[in-house]
Amino acid sequence: MMDKKSPIEITLADRDESVTITQWVYRTLRNAVMNGQILPGRALTIRELAKILDVSPMPVREALRQLSAENALEIQGNRRVMVPRMTAMKFNELCEARIAIESHAAARALPYIDAIRLEELRALDRLIDKAQDEGNLEDVSILNQNFHRALYTANPHQVTLPLIESLWLQLGPFMRLATSKLEEHYLVDRHNEAMTAIEKKDAFALQLAIASDIREGIAFAGTPELLNNFIQQAGAPA
């Protein structure tokens, strides 16, 4: 026959003291999803995860529910939970949603960007360039998120970041697969365009820069060949 169940290898998050176990489990599982450590379609059980993370089932239960509410996990009718499967169409929808929402968030944040924020963004941009030169794709990905987050949160009344993070989370596993091939491509630094637009307080140019940044960061991940490699991963047919 075939092997029983594909094993799950989860890297444990730092166990910061004075943080609840539930929060730690949530962080750990969230990272595992974003890092693609859990195959889409693979059924997750509370007890199994509890054993892996060496905690009682209770914190796992809560973390799973939270992640499901954030669309990071999907509850099947059988009330079993798994990482949602991806399709080319859905991938495309997620990207377009990112562009629509994030360019909106950027434009809304623009009036609030002062000198201090601007320098913060510049510093992040430099770090990204550095990590890029060193070929440290892991850091590029994280720093890139930090750049976007720093931009949007400049708006103190901002309400879209949770929605954006939800989209990141859904794209996460598949972006990662894409970025592994990222170094092969010439990468236009759209962040410079964004910085210029910010300095000029040009909302429209900023939106274009953000849109391009998103599009190029994941364009080749959307190619049917690459996508289809990962769409039907965990063998179940339905």
Next chain:
Amino acid sequence: MMDKKSPIEITLADRDESVTITQWVYRTLRNAVMNGQILPGRALTIRELAKILDVSPMPVREALRQLSAENALEIQGNRRVMVPRMTAMKFNELCEARIAIESHAAARALPYIDAIRLEELRALDRLIDKAQDEGNLEDVSILNQNFHRALYTANPHQVTLPLIESLWLQLGPFMRLATSKLEEHYLVDRHNEAMTAIEKKDAFALQLAIASDIREGIAFAGTPELLNNFIQQAGAPA
């Protein structure tokens, strides 16, 4: 002194058989939030809600976590939970976010709207007009949501509805306060404009119609006077 705690009056959702208690509690609390039955800033405790709903603390715990993840509730630093307070700026951000995301969702759904879907939308539109004439604002609000939902879900690969519902949930309590004054205003029927745009497959016109629909539905709720009446509701200063 002052009264101890403001009592909570929650209308219980229909207890559909073969649905888990957690789901029922979730539905009940979700409705309570949208209907403004829970005052913003009012601290909620698991045990109190469990007693009101006559269930064990466990389902309440799970429902609260889910609602928090959907931004319907907010976890204070004390890890106590409450309906988030509203500010005029935040209200505005939520409206603008709705416009950006929903007009995007509408445009993305447009190509998928066939004759059957079109008729479904027309039927909903007629129901809304009818409820409007009868002054049944309760139904108008619900049917209006159904209209938007039916439009966006025409796209079978749609991914934004959960995000949109999150925004509805956050605006819910305050929209309701607004709609109570709605009959005083002349209401342009933007749904007709939307229907026309859909028939013509004119994405841009559709986006404009949706944007106008959202803006007018809540415009006067955003007036400082009306808003400030409800912003500092539950007396706590911080």
Next chain:
DNA sequence: AATAACACAATGTGATCACAAAAAAGATTA
């Protein structure tokens, strides 16, 4: 009378248990 110290009650977190439903495995039959 205002404030600080204390004691008591209430709360979230996490663990454990019981149970019905669902999966998986095994046995049986065509």
Next chain:
DNA sequence: TAATCTTTTTTGTGATCACATTGTGTTATT
């Protein structure tokens, strides 16, 4: 051998309990 039925195991759900922490009301002190 393939399909169907039966048995066994596993799983999510919900209830209850223990405990450390926080909130609250009371008393004592200046």
